[in-house]
Amino acid sequence: MPEFSTDEASKYLDLYIIPFAINLLIAIVIFVVGRIVVNIIVKIVGKLLAKSSYDEMLVDFIMGIVRSILLLFVIIAALDQLGVDTTSLVAILGAAGLAIGLSLQGSLQNFxxxxxxxxxxxxxxxxxxxxxxxxxxxxxxxxxxxxxxxxxxxxxxxxxxxxxxxxxxxYSAKETRRVDMVFGIGYGDDLKKAKTILEEMVAAEERVLKDPAPTVAVSELGDSSVNFVVRPWVKSADYWGVMFDFTEAVKLRFDQEGISIPFPQMDVHVHKEGE
Known part of the structure; x- marks a missing residue:
């Protein structure tokens, strides 16, 4: 085992040990102070985001990203103080990030x-x-x-x-929705009577809003029926209830009033030769 003289030991101490110890102490100070500064910055960012209307999950995620990026800079600065080649480290991290990004392209799109x-x-x-x-x-x-x-x-x-x-x-973005319904009557039925009945039924439905005003109108002369559109406005929560209840009520009321609701049908005429 080689022996060092006092002068050599002192020279080794001055050239290597003391500078490394000083750099290590400075690196520790950079890391500790850097973490404190990072925490302060993250708290400030968190307070600013908390005043916004952003989702809590998004706020936590942004704070986590900011913390990670700032801590990475602090670690690189501390390693640089120790003499580590941070240029190569940054290049390696960049290459690793690119590889991960390419392999997780679909996940990053979802993110x-x-x-x-x-x-x-x-x-x-x-x-x-x-x-x-x-x-x-x-x-x-x-x-x-x-x-x-x-x-x-x-x-x-x-x-x-x-x-x-x-x-x-x-469908929940607005407080009100329009219920679009179509009811058909036969060509031989009383059109004005049917329209009056539909208007009375819409007016009697408590869940129908007065403003905007509902619409009851003849929309089509179909192949086998005269079609009415009934378009009342309701609160979004009442949409399905009004549609189902009103459709049932129209069928019962039309039956009661003797108004037919025709269904598609085809008349076939057979002609015999010689007749």
Whole structure:
């Protein structure tokens, strides 16, 4: 084992040990102070986002991203103080990030769509929507997927990319909706009487709004019927109830008043040769 003289040991101490110890101490200070500064910045960002209307999940996610990026800079600065080649480290991290991004291209698309959904909020939890080829009540929106419950109580998890890339119909976005119904009567029935009956029934329905005014009008002279459109406005929550109840009530009332509701039919005339 080689022996060092006092001068050599002192020289080794001055050239290597003391500078490294100083750099290590400075690197520790950079890391500790950097973490404190990062926490302060993250708290400020969190307070600013909390004052906005952004979803809580999005706020937490943004804060996590900001914290991770700032801590990465702090770590690189501390390693640079120790003499580590941070240029190569950054290049390696960039290459790794590119490789991961390419392998998770679909997931990143869902992630980006999730961020857009949480920022712009085309719908919220509890809304009934038609999106991504699925109709249902939104139960939750995460960064990558949206969970819906269908009317027959099936839970469907839809990728956010599929939702944001297509049309989104939000049936709960407005407080009121128009119920579009069509009722046909026979050509031999009293048209004015049928119209009066429909107008009376709409006026008697308590769930129908007075403003906007409902519409009852002849819309078509069909192949086997004269068709009325009945378009009352209701609160969104009453939409299906009014449609189902009113359709049943019209059938019963027309039967009572002797007004027929024709169904498609075909008359076949047979002609014998020689007649």
């Amino acid at each position: 980006a769509a999730g961020v857009m959904l949480l920022v712009f909020k085309p719908f919220k939890s509890g809304d009934f929507v038609d999106a991504g080829g699925v109709s249902g009540t939104v139960k939750g929106i995460s960064i990558f997927t949206t969970t819906m419950n269908t009317p027959d109580n099936k839970e469907i998890i839809v990728p956010n990319g599929l939702i944001y890339s297509g049309a989104i119909t939000n």
